[in-house]
Amino acid sequence: MKTYGVIMAGGGGTRFWPLSRRKRPKQLLNLSGNDLMICEAYERLSLVTDEIFIVTASSQVEAMKAAMKDVREDHILVEPSARNTSACIGYAAMEIVKKHGDGLMIITPSDAYIRNNAEFARVLKIAARAAEDGKHLVTVGIQPTFPATGYGYIEMEGEGEVRKVLSFREKPDVNTAAAYLFQGNYVWNSGMFLWKASTILEKFEEFLPDLYQHLLLIGESMNTPKEREVLSAVYPDMRSISIDYGIMEKSEDILVVPGEFGWSDVASWDMLEKLHEKDENDNVCVGNVVAVDTKDSVFYADDGLIAAVDLAGIVVAKVEGTVMVCPKEKVQDVKKLVDALKEKKMEEYL
Amino acid sequence: MKTYGVIMAGGGGTRFWPLSRRKRPKQLLNLSGNDLMICEAYERLSLVTDEIFIVTASSQVEAMKAAMKDVREDHILVEPSARNTSACIGYAAMEIVKKHGDGLMIITPSDAYIRNNAEFARVLKIAARAAEDGKHLVTVGIQPTFPATGYGYIEMEGEGEVRKVLSFREKPDVNTAAAYLFQGNYVWNSGMFLWKASTILEKFEEFLPDLYQHLLLIGESMNTPKEREVLSAVYPDMRSISIDYGIMEKSEDILVVPGEFGWSDVASWDMLEKLHEKDENDNVCVGNVVAVDTKDSVFYADDGLIAAVDLAGIVVAKVEGTVMVCPKEKVQDVKKLVDALKEKKMEEYL
Numbered sequence: 001m002k003t004y005g006v007i008m009a010g011g012g013g014t015r016f017w018p019l020s021r022r023k024r025p026k027q028l029l030n031l032s033g034n035d036l037m038i039c040e041a042y043e044r045l046s047l048v049t050d051e052i053f054i055v056t057a058s059s060q061v062e063a064m065k066a067a068m069k070d071v072r073e074d075h076i077l078v079e080p081s082a083r084n085t086s087a088c089i090g091y092a093a094m095e096i097v098k099k100h101g102d103g104l105m106i107i108t109p110s111d112a113y114i115r116n117n118a119e120f121a122r123v124l125k126i127a128a129r130a131a132e133d134g135k136h137l138v139t140v141g142i143q144p145t146f147p148a149t150g151y152g153y154i155e156m157e158g159e160g161e162v163r164k165v166l167s168f169r170e171k172p173d174v175n176t177a178a179a180y181l182f183q184g185n186y187v188w189n190s191g192m193f194l195w196k197a198s199t200i201l202e203k204f205e206e207f208l209p210d211l212y213q214h215l216l217l218i219g220e221s222m223n224t225p226k227e228r229e230v231l232s233a234v235y236p237d238m239r240s241i242s243i244d245y246g247i248m249e250k251s252e253d254i255l256v257v258p259g260e261f262g263w264s265d266v267a268s269w270d271m272l273e274k275l276h277e278k279d280e281n282d283n284v285c286v287g288n289v290v291a292v293d294t295k296d297s298v299f300y301a302d303d304g305l306i307a308a309v310d311l312a313g314i315v316v317a318k319v320e321g322t323v324m325v326c327p328k329e330k331v332q333d334v335k336k337l338v339d340a341l342k343e344k345k346m347e348e349y350l
Numbered sequence: 351m352k353t354y355g356v357i358m359a360g361g362g363g364t365r366f367w368p369l370s371r372r373k374r375p376k377q378l379l380n381l382s383g384n385d386l387m388i389c390e391a392y393e394r395l396s397l398v399t400d401e402i403f404i405v406t407a408s409s410q411v412e413a414m415k416a417a418m419k420d421v422r423e424d425h426i427l428v429e430p431s432a433r434n435t436s437a438c439i440g441y442a443a444m445e446i447v448k449k450h451g452d453g454l455m456i457i458t459p460s461d462a463y464i465r466n467n468a469e470f471a472r473v474l475k476i477a478a479r480a481a482e483d484g485k486h487l488v489t490v491g492i493q494p495t496f497p498a499t500g501y502g503y504i505e506m507e508g509e510g511e512v513r514k515v516l517s518f519r520e521k522p523d524v525n526t527a528a529a530y531l532f533q534g535n536y537v538w539n540s541g542m543f544l545w546k547a548s549t550i551l552e553k554f555e556e557f558l559p560d561l562y563q564h565l566l567l568i569g570e571s572m573n574t575p576k577e578r579e580v581l582s583a584v585y586p587d588m589r590s591i592s593i594d595y596g597i598m599e600k601s602e603d604i605l606v607v608p609g610e611f612g613w614s615d616v617a618s619w620d621m622l623e624k625l626h627e628k629d630e631n632d633n634v635c636v637g638n639v640v641a642v643d644t645k646d647s648v649f650y651a652d653d654g655l656i657a658a659v660d661l662a663g664i665v666v667a668k669v670e671g672t673v674m675v676c677p678k679e680k681v682q683d684v685k686k687l688v689d690a691l692k693e694k695k696m697e698e699y700l
Binding site: 017018290292293301303304305306307308309310311314316318320321322323324325326327330333334336337340341344346349 | 367368640642643651653654655656657658659660661664666668670671672673674675676677680683684686687690691694696699
């Protein structure tokens with residue numbers, strides 16, 4: 001069966017502001033020092049797929065094309081507006097069925113860092129085999145390494161490489177997370193999915209009939225001159241709902257393959273600690289940094305210089321003329337800064 | 351009697367790095383938002399003097415001339431190298447005696463902020479009258495407002511506007527400073543001095559005979575073609591000693607005029623709190639700053655934007671491509687950063 005990679009790359013990633021901007025979202029950043037996240041995701045997914053589609057936002061398409069020069073133009077799918085993962089996946093599935101022939105979709109986010117690509121490929125191939133019969137929706141779960149409260153969890157049943165999903169659990173409090181970790185039959189929801197394109201469209205018909213009607217309209221216009229026009233007209237009307245809420249939590253016979261391949265959700269500035277080596281004082285310094293009597297901090301300078309003295313647990317990011325400073329334990333609050341800038345109509349900094 | 355202002359403006363001010371640089375020292379900065387410190391000092395001193403000399407370093411002379419366009423070239427005295435306040439004052443005194451005629455010198459540093467210029471002028475005029483007889487060295491003391499450990503103190507005797515100096519005291523520990531404050535007969539040493547040019551030269555002869563010999567050589571060359579050559583040859587050999595150690599502490603019959611005119615020693619970044627109004631969360635924000643859930647901090651952005659979230663008691667300064675971050679209670683350690691940059695040979699940032 002033909003295998004199609006689908007990289008969901010339409011998000012904004014405000015928590016990496018000021019590095020991530022509207023026109024330069026997280027997936028177009030080089031956070032590891034090796035390559036842009038989207039390029040790393042593409043290379044990785046190439047290990048297990050025949051061809052790869054990138055679904056992105058119209059605001060990012062030019063930058064995306066510039067970054068992904070070897071990707072065929074018809075493999076970059078442009079969402080007229082952001083309508084969450086259900087619309088994104090439904091659109092990609094319809095595109096595949098109508099233009100390229102039914103096959104297995106391997107869907108991944110664009111903003112996770114994975115250390116061990118070979119192990120990633122091994123796990124994904126197991127998951128792909130489990131999805132090939134067209135009777136199962138398959139997801140890849142991440143073996144938890146700490147009682148994370150920032151991720152959704154998947155409760156599993158059974159043993160072995162491929163297991164049955166008992167339930168999806170929302171982000172837990174820390175006690176619940178610790179219990180999940182202790183019980184051992186929970187994995188983190190990675191947002192990676194594997195299924196046949198025709199299978200997921202059947203699930204849309206069953207669980208998201210309104211979206212399915214929209215997808216049918218879009219599908220009918222495909223390969224006609226009206227295609228872009230219909231997409232632009234229909235897409236913004238689609239209900240914004242995640243594939244987890246919309247289909248995964250309602251569907252039965254979902255399988256999960258637990259994986260351990262050095263996965264990190266690169267969600268916020270403190271995650272640079274996972275991507276870069278710390279110095280002898282547990283500081284991460286990307287770019288030109290002089291840190292005196294400073295420990296446990298994260299510095300990112302695009303150019304110029306960051307000079308820090310007597311700091312502990314502080315994140316400082318300098319990108320062009322913008323400086324962001326916050327405590328490491330509060331990196332999630334970078335979002336508040338983005339909100340404050342919106343409120344103050346300081347759009348030029350977003 | 352003719353009255354000459356002398357502004358000592360040769361210092362570096364590393365504690366305001368990265369705003370202060372080798373070629374742009376503190377006195378050439380606009381920290382108050384009104385004008386360069388040197389211009390403010392000049393305007394203020396104009397209230398009580400006929401003409402004003404600026405003594406500066408050769409590395410700063412171009413920037414100084416650009417900043418002080420209305421000052422006659424022969425009123426900018428250029429030290430070939432920095433040799434502390436005795437050499438600086440002796441050079442200015444010799445220049446006055448040899449080229450302009452003996453008269454009263456009113457000597458001030460260039461890096462203090464003074465809120466009440468009218469009161470400053472009133473106090474300086476009292477001090478000037480006390481120095482006019484040529485028999486006294488006069489200094490202006492600052493009425494202490496807190497038990498400062500960062501300043502030298504002057505012990506006074508008597509009452510009234512002009513008092514006798516009993517002793518100069520070095521920077522005290524906090525208990526001693528509190529005792530000084532309680533006793534009431536101590537003022538801060540402001541580094542402002544008033545005396546006749548001929549009087550201070552006599553004191554050089556008496557207390558600093560080696561420096562006096564150097565000054566004689568320099569004086570003999572004045573108004574000859576060899577003047578600059580002799581100055582450049584002799585000046586670097588002069589002993590580096592402060593006027594306080596060299597003359598004031600050894601001399602008798604020193605008078606002090608206590609003053610209260612809103613004086614602040616603008617020595618380090620936290621002093622921006624004295625020059626600017628705080629916001630409702632006790633933050634000082636100079637330039638374009640967005641601070642969310644942040645208190646008691648100091649921000650200085652030359653352009654661009656500083657965005658801070660969840661900070662308390664932090665100083666962030668952005669100047670061109672350089673960002674400096676340190677806790678407010680550790681602003682003295684900015685000097686350590688300058689030292690570290692020197693050690694790493696990152697001269698371009700100094």
